[in-house]
Amino acid sequence: MEANHESSKTKRETRVAKMFQRNLEGRLKAAEPAEGGTSKHAMGVPLACSLCAGQSRSGVHTPRKGGLQQVFVPVVDKNQVPLMPTKPSRARRWIKEDKATPFWKKGVFCVRLNVEPSSRKTEPVVVGIDPGSKKEGFSVKSRAHTYLNLEADAVTWVKEHVKQRRQMRKARRFRKTPCRANRSNRSIGGIPPSTKARWGWKLRICRWLKKLYPITHFVVENIKAWTKRGKRKWNKNFSPLEVGKQWFYRELNRLGHVITKQGFETKEIRGRLNLPKDHWIDAWCLAYSQVGGALPDNRNILGITPLRFHRRQLHALQPSKGGIRRPYGGTISLGFKRGSWVKHPKWSLCYVGGFLKDRLSLHSLVDGKRLTQSAKPEDCKFLTYSSWRVRLLPTLSRGVSAAQI
Known part of the structure; x- marks a missing residue:
């Protein structure tokens, strides 16, 4: 029974991916992308939760039956200062009247105003962050609307890469190669590379969102390590998690006010609203705890996965x-x-x-x-x-x- 459920789930995900790819390829003929959004028909990223099946001549996507409709469009002024998001219809009208220029920012369709905005008044916009070991949830929300839901794959491969690099370095010492003296630990603030990569990935996403929306607060679920009394070795292994978390909070404070919530508080909010368990829903509940409002009016989920780069690998494992x-x-x-x-x-x-x-x-x-x-x-x-x-x-x-x- 469980195997059949997993099989049907995989088939549905495959159908959605194929439909999304077909819609995306059809839109390529209608809009020529450009880096940095300088072109009026800028397009370069398959934003899943913000695209729809059709596209107008102005470069803004118009909803069609069965398409993926963009609910809200981020807006920035001439100096790239984020303003309150707008509706696609209004953004389409701005572009048609040459009052705004469309562009893409890491997968999100945005508009940049060419004229002075009629009002710079903004409402509190909050980002809920649900950290996890494999998946992480982000939700951008104000009291009135839910602007964006994200589910990110965590960075999990750094530890094995560092281990492999150490083994290759030891193997090179047995060959006739120049030998250098051992260097001291150069980790920043005593944070291991794997921990720094995990929390740094969350910080990159927050900085990206800060450029799109007038974010005022970040609400983070405060994860804690399970300790044992009198077990020094057990407790010591979790110290990098605490160090990385505190570093993340300090850096995040530069972007906005940081509020932490415990896991049981997130569960209480989710149960009170009768919502199912999911990463993006937990992130939405965290943002909801700060600004309130109604249930999410934007249920689309954008999945993001960091790419893996081998920046400098001098020797392959097996020489030719x-x-x-x-x-x-x-x-x-x-x-x-x-x-x-x-x-x-x-x-x-x-x-x-x-x-x-x-x-x-x-x-x-x-x-x-x-x-x-x-x-x-x-x-x-x-x-x-x-x-x-x-x-x-x-x-x-x-x-x-x-x-x-």
Whole structure:
């Protein structure tokens, strides 16, 4: 029974991903993207929760039956100062009247005003953050509306990468290579690399959201390590979590006022509103505890996954014959920065991975799978750069029914 449920869940997710990819490829002909949003028809990111099936000539997406409708459009002024989001219809009218310019910001469709706004009055906008070991939830909300729901994949691979790097360094000491003296621990503030990467990823998302919305508060679920009395070794292993958390709070205080909530408080709010358990719902409940309001009017979920880069790997694990080692690592592939979104005549919208000789490797923006290893650089049109990929997460296939929210 459980296996059948998982199989049907996977099939639904696959159908949604295919539908999203077809709609996305159809929109590429209607809008030419540009980096930084300088073009009037800027488009470069498959924002799942903000796109819809059709697109007008002005570059703003118009809803069609069965499409993915954008509920709210972030607005910034000439100096990139975020204002209150607006409705797609109003943004469409602004662009048509040349009062605003459309652009994309890490996957979110936005507009930049070309004229002085009629009002700079803003309401309190809160971001709820639900940390997790594998998945993390973010929700941007004011009292009146829910602007954006995110579910991010946590950074979980740094610990194994550091371990592998240490093993390769030890192996090189047995070969005839120059030897350097051991260096002291260069970790910032005593935070291990894996812990710093986990909390740094959350901070990157918060800084990205701060550029889109006039955020005033961040409400974070305060996770705590389970300690044991008299067990020094057990308790010591959790100290990096506390150190990383406090570092995150200090950095987040520079962006806005930070409020912490305990896990049982989040559960109490979720139970009072009769909402199911999910990362983005917990994040929404945290934001709700600060500003209140009605149930979420935006139920779309944007999933984001950080890309993995081998920035500098001097030696491969297995040397080739003759002692000649191929270069590995780096972030540039034949003039393209890895992670760049490009438009290819055959594979449509995708992002750049590695390269082999004079050919590029292209990957899908939906699931990250490699599409080809033989793409010519001259066939790829650069759109924009991003260090993560985005896709639509279907709500109904995640055990959350429309009636529950």
